[in-house]
Amino acid sequence: MNTKVILGGVAVLAVIGVGAVFLGRSSQPTSQPTQSESSTPAVVLTASGFAPQSVTVAVGTKVTWTNNSGATATVNSVNHPTHLAYSPLNLGSFGGGETLSLVFDRPGTYKYHNHLNASQTGVVVVDQ
Amino acid sequence: MQMVAALAAIWLASFFHTGEIKLLLALLLSLAATIGSDFLFARLRGKPFFFPSAAMVSGIIIALLVSPWYQIFLTGLLAMLAKNFLRVGDRHIFNPAAFGLLAGGIILGQNISWWGVSWQQLTNYPLALFILLIPFLISALRMRRYFIQLAFLSLIILFGASLLDPALLFFVAVLLPEPMTTPAKPIVQLAFGVIVALLSLIPYFPDPLLFALLASNMLFFKR
Structure with missing residues (x-):
């Protein structure tokens, strides 16, 4: 149970990390004057x-x-x-x-x- | 409850500073999200009724750090999700408010504005800055997490951060030393503070401080 929960936490952070890469890119300023x-x-x-x-x-x-x-x-x-x-x-x-x-x-x-x-x-x- | 009172004082100062009634609605929404979901998730876990002081702390922190109503609501839910389900035995792994803030910011592609704890500049609002520092008395003396705070502050100032930055001070006084997710032994506290400071140099979207704190929560977790 302990291992599963920790692995679950790692998986959540990994998803967040991957999401951050894509969302961080999409949050960059688009073309502006x-x-x-x-x-x-x-x-x-x-x-x-x-x-x-x-x-x-x-x-x-x-x-x-x-x-x-x-x-x-x-x-x-x-x-x-x-x-x-x-x-x-x-x-x-x-x-x-x-x-x-x-x-x-x-x-x-x-x-x-x-x-x-x-x-x-x-x-x-x-x-x- | 002492931390709840201290955070309420900070929120009141920010509320009167801005004079916007919508901030009161945002606070109520945040508290409803955190307290309501904490009760719900605890019942799902088969836990008995309890006074939601931790959820109140998270709710006020969230209301001080983010603005759009949908971000506040989602952040509150995610914070209590982490508190109730990302845990081993009797201890949750991550600082709930920090988890909710970071996860909510990533999901919505929104920055964490730190609006309620950014304006208390010493030159313009010294009394407000004093109010902002009250949580230090609780976290340092009652929670005995001053080694974490000293280690972090020492290093982050070397990196070029301003000791008088109100958002940084709020992080150090309230979020960094959360007792359930930080080490108790002095030497381990020092290591924890150093690691958080080092990790905060990574330009992680949407917030490097919260990322550093959560990563350190996981690295130093001990059942």
Whole structure:
């Protein structure tokens, strides 16, 4: 009985793990309007989320976020809620009309979200 | 019941912070799901009537961490399913609330928002953060799980996490040290805390912390 229950628990976790692979892929942002390389890349947070949801910039570019959502928000690195993927992107909270910014000095893909509304996500792609 | 009272205080603070009446309905739904299903599943197992304090704790946690009503309801059911049926003898293997949250999030493809325990930033809401920390008194002193909490916090801060992040503090104070599914011996508690911290680095959808906790529940399970 004990072995069966433990095996049952392992099987449940295995199913959950397989499900996570597929659902995690399906939960990735689908094609969204993107802002390609610009001298002054800006992201605006509204009640609907970050816009544009994806920006592509060159190494050494400063990206600025402006909060027009009407509520306090944050810019935090993934993964929610630990934010450990890229700690410089944990920029803290900002109120209505306020801005946050970060210079991206290394190429890569940097996902972020609003910690206070984790469904609001975005990504910064930094090219060489 | 002390943990129920502490969690109720956190929920009340979040409720008044948002001012949305729908959150009260969500809490009632969560409690109905957890208490109702706990009674039902216990009866199916032939257990006698009991006071549902554990289900109340799970219900309030779920109401604080997720939002859509269907996610709340499913999470509550899954939590009590794990509590009643994923067990060996008198002990369940997994933290019920954590299991329900992770499984519900995976099934529905939804993140766990941690909405009720994310806003208590020290600079803006110090009193609310103090309320959030009350469960530490219960889990650390009464449940005697401070070795788990210290080991986890020490390592996670080294990894770059913020000690003042309210969601992280809630996890450490309430979910991490659940006494039925965590070791009692100090040296094993230290190992448990370290393993949870290490596993939390895996970017597991929908929540790395809950995945790390559940995996550690299984690894350290002892009848």
